[in-house]
Structures are given as C-alpha cells and as structure tokens.
Amino acid sequence: MAEQAEQTEQAGQAEQVLTPGGRKILDAASGLFYGRGINAVGVDLIAREAGVTKKTLYDRFGSKETLVAAYLRERDQRWRDWLTGRVEAAGDTPYARVLAAFDALAEWMRRENPRGCGFVNAAAELPDASHPGRAVIEGQKHWMRGYLRELCAGTGAADPAELADELLLLYEGATVLGGLEITPAPAATARSLAVLALERAGCRHP
Secondary structure, three states: OHHHHHHHHHHHHHHHOOOHHHHHHHHHHHHHHHHHOOOOOOHHHHHHHHOOOHHHHHHHHOOHHHHHHHHHHHHHHHHHHHHHHHHHOOOOOHHHHHHHHHHHHHHHHHHHOOOOOHHHHHHHHOOOOOOHHHHHHHHHHHHHHHHHHHHHHOOOOOOHHHHHHHHHHHHHHHHHHHHHOOOOOHHHHHHHHHHHHHHHOOOOOO
8 A cells, every 4th residue: 555655646746747758758648548558558659659768757757557647647637627617617507517517528528538438448457456546546436426416416406415326327327338339429318317317306497
C-alpha cells in the first residue's frame, strides 16, 4: 500500500509541474493508451511518439504505472469539466439537468469515446488493486455516482439515492454498449429510460 501511495503521489506531482517534455509524453501516452490499450503500449513506443528518450520519460514520470495514473487522472478531469459545464448550461430545473447529463454523455461518446469508456477499458486491463491507476478509476466512478445523487436530490424523487443508482446503471451501460457498437445511439436510449425512471420516482417535467 505504501508503494501504491508513493506511485499515486508521484503521478499527481508529475501533472502539477508538467514540463514541455512531460506534456509531450502525457499527450502521446494518452492517445496510445486509449487507442491501443494500456498493456499493448510500451514505454519505447510512447517515447518515440513523444519525440523524447526513455530516460526523459522515466525522469519525468518514474514508471509506466505512474504515467498510466496521470493519463487516467487527466482524462477524468476533462470529463468532469465537460459534464458539469454542459449540465450547468442546461437550465435551472433539476429535471432538465439530469437529462442534460445524458445529452452530454451522447456528445462525449461521439467526440471522445469511440472505443468506449476509458476507465472501464482500463479497469479490465489493470486487475491488480495496488496499481495506482485503480484508485483513479474507482475515484472517477464514485464521483459520478455522487454527482448523479446531487442532481437527483432536487428532483422531488421519493428516494433520490435509489434514482441516482438507477441512472448510473443506465449511464455506464450506455458507455459500454457504445464502445462495442451493439446498439445504435445507446446514450439516447439511456436518456429515454432515464425519463421513465424519473417519472417512476415521482418526478415530473415542470
């Protein structure tokens, strides 16, 4: 656990004091990790794509594990900024903000998630609970659950927490099906089901 904490802290420090070289490394790693898979990408390829030496990569991030955590943490922050910005712009009613979360997901999936949720994909590749990326993945999903609970709190639902968990299942299911291309427009389908969930919970569109 001490080693995991040290690696996680190192990843966080790398982001806080990112040099131009570090920025190139993280950008290259982010594209490769998401596009090809974390385990399929080695540090040699990352360094080559970033135009730096392996020594620079290790000097900057310490290990591939901390670089993976940095990639996940930055992706998480981009997602949070995207989602909260779209929701806040959706209007004043809690009902509208809940549905706006699904609209934001649909657009994000079109723009950023051709291979599905980056965190679900990473979780499948990182079974070791001590890997520093696992804490980032779990933190992202816990944040999403908490954010939906915040949105549901003002809807008038009989049980906002239960409603939020139902919406989270729809949300996560849409990201997985989107990556697999099993059904067309899974986020739109999830939004339609969210409307039904809101109605069952006693919420009505104002």
